[in-house]
Amino acid sequence: MKNMKKDRKNQGGMGKEISRREFIKTAAVGTAGLTLGSLSFSPFVFGAEKPIRIGMIQEYTVGATAYGYWLGKVSKAAVAKLNAEGGIAGRKVELVDYDTKVNPAWASSMFKKLILEDKVDFVMGSVHSGVQLAVFPLATQYKMPYFGGGAMAASLTGKDAVPYYARIHTHAKMQAAAGWKWGFDNLGRNWTFLVADYAWGHSLAEEFGSRIKEAGGKAQTILAPQNTSDFVPYLQKVDPESKVLFTAFLGAPALGVMRQTVELGLHKRLQRYTVICCTDGVGQEMVGKESAGAHYLSYYPRHASQVPKELQAYDKAYRTACGMTDDGKDAGDPKNTSTASHMWTMWTTPYMIKQAVEQSGWKDEKKNADFMKAFCSLKVKAGPWAPQGDLVMRDSDHQGFHDHYLEEVQPDLNLKVIARIPKEKLMYEAPVDLRSKL
Amino acid sequence: MVSNLAVAILNGVVWGLIMALIALGLNLIFGLLHIINMAHGALYMLGAVVAWYVIELTGNFWLALAVAPLVVGAIGLVLERGLLRTIEDKPLVTIICTFGIMLVLQQLVLTYFGGTARRIALPITARFPLFDLQYPVMRIAIAAISLGLMAGLWFFLNRTRYGLWMRGVVQDREMAVALGVPVDKVYMWTFVLGSFLAAFSGVLAAPIVSVDFMMGREILIMAFIIVIVGGMGNLEGSVITAVVISLIHGVGSVFVVPSTATIFSLGFMILVLLLRPQGLFGG
Numbered sequence: 001m002k003n004m005k006k007d008r009k010n011q012g013g014m015g016k017e018i019s020r021r022e023f024i025k026t027a028a029v030g031t032a033g034l035t036l037g038s039l040s041f042s043p044f045v046f047g048a049e050k051p052i053r054i055g056m057i058q059e060y061t062v063g064a065t066a067y068g069y070w071l072g073k074v075s076k077a078a079v080a081k082l083n084a085e086g087g088i089a090g091r092k093v094e095l096v097d098y099d100t101k102v103n104p105a106w107a108s109s110m111f112k113k114l115i116l117e118d119k120v121d122f123v124m125g126s127v128h129s130g131v132q133l134a135v136f137p138l139a140t141q142y143k144m145p146y147f148g149g150g151a152m153a154a155s156l157t158g159k160d161a162v163p164y165y166a167r168i169h170t171h172a173k174m175q176a177a178a179g180w181k182w183g184f185d186n187l188g189r190n191w192t193f194l195v196a197d198y199a200w201g202h203s204l205a206e207e208f209g210s211r212i213k214e215a216g217g218k219a220q221t222i223l224a225p226q227n228t229s230d231f232v233p234y235l236q237k238v239d240p241e242s243k244v245l246f247t248a249f250l251g252a253p254a255l256g257v258m259r260q261t262v263e264l265g266l267h268k269r270l271q272r273y274t275v276i277c278c279t280d281g282v283g284q285e286m287v288g289k290e291s292a293g294a295h296y297l298s299y300y301p302r303h304a305s306q307v308p309k310e311l312q313a314y315d316k317a318y319r320t321a322c323g324m325t326d327d328g329k330d331a332g333d334p335k336n337t338s339t340a341s342h343m344w345t346m347w348t349t350p351y352m353i354k355q356a357v358e359q360s361g362w363k364d365e366k367k368n369a370d371f372m373k374a375f376c377s378l379k380v381k382a383g384p385w386a387p388q389g390d391l392v393m394r395d396s397d398h399q400g401f402h403d404h405y406l407e408e409v410q411p412d413l414n415l416k417v418i419a420r421i422p423k424e425k426l427m428y429e430a431p432v433d434l435r436s437k438l
Numbered sequence: 439m440v441s442n443l444a445v446a447i448l449n450g451v452v453w454g455l456i457m458a459l460i461a462l463g464l465n466l467i468f469g470l471l472h473i474i475n476m477a478h479g480a481l482y483m484l485g486a487v488v489a490w491y492v493i494e495l496t497g498n499f500w501l502a503l504a505v506a507p508l509v510v511g512a513i514g515l516v517l518e519r520g521l522l523r524t525i526e527d528k529p530l531v532t533i534i535c536t537f538g539i540m541l542v543l544q545q546l547v548l549t550y551f552g553g554t555a556r557r558i559a560l561p562i563t564a565r566f567p568l569f570d571l572q573y574p575v576m577r578i579a580i581a582a583i584s585l586g587l588m589a590g591l592w593f594f595l596n597r598t599r600y601g602l603w604m605r606g607v608v609q610d611r612e613m614a615v616a617l618g619v620p621v622d623k624v625y626m627w628t629f630v631l632g633s634f635l636a637a638f639s640g641v642l643a644a645p646i647v648s649v650d651f652m653m654g655r656e657i658l659i660m661a662f663i664i665v666i667v668g669g670m671g672n673l674e675g676s677v678i679t680a681v682v683i684s685l686i687h688g689v690g691s692v693f694v695v696p697s698t699a700t701i702f703s704l705g706f707m708i709l710v711l712l713l714r715p716q717g718l719f720g721g
Contacts, residue, residue, distance in 0.1 A: 061545065063652060065553025197697055223697055227656045229647045232449045233691035233699070236442055240570055252555035252650035259557065259648065265565055265572030286557040286648070336552055 049091050052357070054079065054350065055120030056097035057110055057135070058149075059127060063102040064250055066281030067127040070322075070339040071149055072097060075125070075346040077321045088354040089362075100126055104134030111135040115142050121365065122147070124349050127342060129153035129199050132165075139164045143368050145375065147349045150342040152277060153199045154207065157399040163437040164368070166376050168352065168391060168400035169345045170299050170426075172200065175275050176207030177428060178404040178421045179297040183208075187271040187295070188243025189217035194234055194257065195248040197223040204248045204275065218242075228253050231260040238266065245270040247278060254278040255286055262290040271295070276341045276407070283329070283337040284413040294409045295418075299341040300388050301405055302328035306417040307387075314387040318347060327414070344388045351385035352378055369438040372398075376434075392423065396430040439692070441569030446688035448568070452577045454684030455584040456643055458677040460657055461664040462591065463635030469671030470608050470628045472529055473522065476536040478636050478661065479654025480543040485510045485637025486644040486653060487551050490558055499561035499645070507637040514633025518626050526625060540654075547651040555650040580642045587638065588677060595673070604628060608671065663703075667710045669717025679718060683707075 056075055059068035079095045087093050096118045100107035107126065114120045115138065123139070126132055127150030139146040140162045147166055148156060154173035156165065170178075183191075191212050195201030201223065209219035220239045224231065226249060235257075238245065245266065247257045258279070261267055267290050276298035284291045301307050304326035307315040318324075322343070323331040330336035356375035360367060376398045380391040391402045401423040407415040464478045488509045489502035496502070517539060525531045562579055565572035595601035606614045607624050615621050640654075647653060664683060668675030683703045690699030710718055 061548060065548060065651075069553055223695060225697060225700070229643075229653075229656065230449070230453050232453075233446065233688055233696045236445045236449075236571060237691070237696070252648050252653060255555040255557065255648045256646075260646065263560065263565075263574045263576075263646070281554050286555070288557065288559065333552070335556075336554060 051092040051094045052088050052122075053094045053096055053118065053120040054353065055111075055114035055118060055123040056095060056125040057100045057107055057114075057123065057131070058097060058125045059102050059131075060099040061101055062099075064127055066251070066337075067150060067339050067342060068099070069336075070281065070343045071125060071127065071346045074322050074343045075350070077323075078347045078350045081321060082350055082354060088357050093350070096120055097125070100128065100131050102128055102131065104128075104130050107131040108134050108138060111138050115144055121145075122353055124346065125149045127151055129156060132156055133160060136160065136162045136165060143365065145353075145368055145372055147353075147375075149345045149349065150277075150339075151200075152275075153203050155199070155203070157397045158431040161397055161432045161434060163398075163434045164372060166372070166393065166398035166400070168349060168393065169342075169402065170404065171399075172203035172207050172275075173428065174401075174426045175204070175297055175404070176211055177426050179273075179275070179406065180208050180211040182406055182419060183244060183246075183271075183273050183295070184212060184215055184217060187273055189215075190219075190239065190242045191217065191244040191246055192220045192222065192238045192242040192270075193246045193248070194222045194224060194231075194238070195246075196226040196250070196253070198226060201226075201248045204246075208246060224249075224257075226250065226253060229256065231257045232264065235260060235264055235266060238270070243271060245272050246274050247272070248274055249278060255282050258287045258291065258294075262288060267293075273297075280339040280341050281337055283335075284409050284415070286337075289411075289413065291409050291413065292411045296407045296409075296415065298405045298407050298415070299402065300344050301407065301417050302338070302340045302415045304328075306405075306407070306415065308389070308420065311382055311387060311389055314382060314384050317384055318344070318387040322347070348380065348386050348388070348391065352380060355380070372438050373435075390423070394430060395435055396433045398434055399430070401426055441571075442692045443689065445568055445571055445573070446692050447685065448573065449577070450685035450688030451681055452581040453688070454681030455581045455588075455677075456639060457657075457660060457664060457684060458680035459584045459587060459635060459639040459642070461661045461668070461676040461680055462588065462673055463632040463639070464661050465665045465668070465671060465673055465676045466635070467629055467632035468665065469673070470604060471522075471526055471625055473526065473532045473536065473629075474529065475632065476533060476658070477517070477539040477543065478536075478632070479658030480540040481510055481514065481633045481636035481654070482640040482643075482657055483547065483649075483651060483654035484513065484543055485640030486558070486649045487547055487651075488637070489641040489644055490551075490556055490649045493558055499558065502558075503638070503641050506641050507634045510637030510640075511630045511634035514630045515626065517633075518629035522629065523622075523625070544651050544654075551649075551651060553651065555648045557648055558644040560645045576645060580646075583642060584639075587635075591635075591673075600624075600627070663707050667707050667718055669719040672717060672719045675717060675719030 058072045079093050082093050098110035122145045124147040129151040132148055132151045145164050152171045154171045157167050193205035195205045205221045212219045222234050222237055224234045272294040276296040324338045325331050328338045328340050356371050360370040360374035362371040376393050376395040378393045380386045382389045389403050391400055393400050403423050404421040405417045406419040408418050410416050467473050467475045485506045488506035492502035492505050560576045562576040564575040603619045603624050664680045668679035687699050687703045690702040
């Protein structure tokens, strides 16, 4: 009998003997402990409603990758924070993301995959106007709420607007309204626009240029392909009477045109002014010390010290969560400059989805129309989820409004805020009314 | 008008010589190995990226200009020995293989170097007045270095034993084998030389265009146009065509919108292909 009992015991790896009964007891206690432990740390209960899935498309490869990197990173941080705070309406939030490859056709197929295969409830992302326009028909066909994340063509919430799309951030028309007058009064009356030859560049040249001309100034427009390497043929056409050079390109060509302007000595006779989109993700040290004196219209101060005092506490928490340093760099790579003016959109959008779900009583796609109405009526107060400050949505064209900033490059290459333009000054008459189309 | 023309001509020649250097490497590999090297643009980009790292470490552009092409040449050696050697006589397969290499190199650089464009400071910052503009001396230096390298390449191909072997293999591979030319090694060193030239031009162009993981994509298309118009396998043809196409674009930009001037250079290519399908200077 003694031997039989001994046989039932297993030899432990370190010479310690353990009986089957002891093993079962230990395992049961351990399992119970783990289960209780997970219950106490996770806000989500086993058997609860299925998670809410947010789909995302971003520019991870091919082009505009600095945006893809940062907007993707911020989205993930935002979803982690949402889940830590109890999810949306008690449901866990999951993020499913794909690369657009800056290719509208590819992005459309990914958008469809998100809807049909991944069964997402909402989609957000992409800084490319062409990509966003390409997925509009799918958003309309599947009544899929879609939220832009940095695309600036005015027409997205204008003549091309669709009912299931909303944009919480600025665009070319609003930027012109915010920035033309200051530039006209302080930099000069004669402007040259050297811009990328597609919708975004055209939009900026048209919106700023028309206002300059109306005010009695001169506006010359030079169009160059977005992938231009050598800008000399374009820069040599700048009108000798021009006082302001406004350039608009993305990524490497944006850096190229800024540097070649300096290379040709044009920075000595021309004031450089543009929207921050051209240099978000590009540190001024990349342009060189000659970038001092250039001006940018931005939508979020790059440096923490330049954030308005009443927003600094929210900004600090937001930067920590996103891994952005006080000087706007990647905490893990000080050479990597953030896209601070664009990436907050992916921080605030998930929170606004939460607000709209909880206000509209949304459970599934049957209430997508009610959800959109709720989303597009939101008034978000400055706070941990809105470090950029108050944000107001307009329900007629699904357009959001927030404050803008004028920043000047200092001799130490930091960006200093020299003016804050309140959102109230940027309101314009809604070009479309989508309210009856939902 | 005169000032714009002068700038356009000078800049056309300078940019044409940079393009010629890129196209030369591409053409050398095609002329001898009959490989349409889709990875050539990626090797150009890799040269700029390696140079950026060398400059970060040492702060010396000229050292980077010496080191980066050697590093990329070594990578070319590994690619030729490891991947291309076994498929060199299958042109279609080599296109797919080099296309794959291009994608892998681009994504590796994106992963480790990042997607943000980086700057390489101009090693020569002086400018000289040219009508309304200040023209950078660095561009003239780049053109001079390109010309010097091309002269060296001409000397290598026409005045050295290895160059003779390379020309011999192009003319008649079987005869070269029969005469004891180490064809296998000639193939290997040709690919290495092509990679070296791509990287060298990448380092030279980097201070002007900035360093970016996609910088080789657009350049590759223009390099192919130059090779086709100049005559596939014809090195002198590539140099002259690069300068001519660049001049057409530059001078055309004075009279029309620069974007439209691209139509002139593409129209020139179409015209050449219609009238001389073998290229301006023959293949």
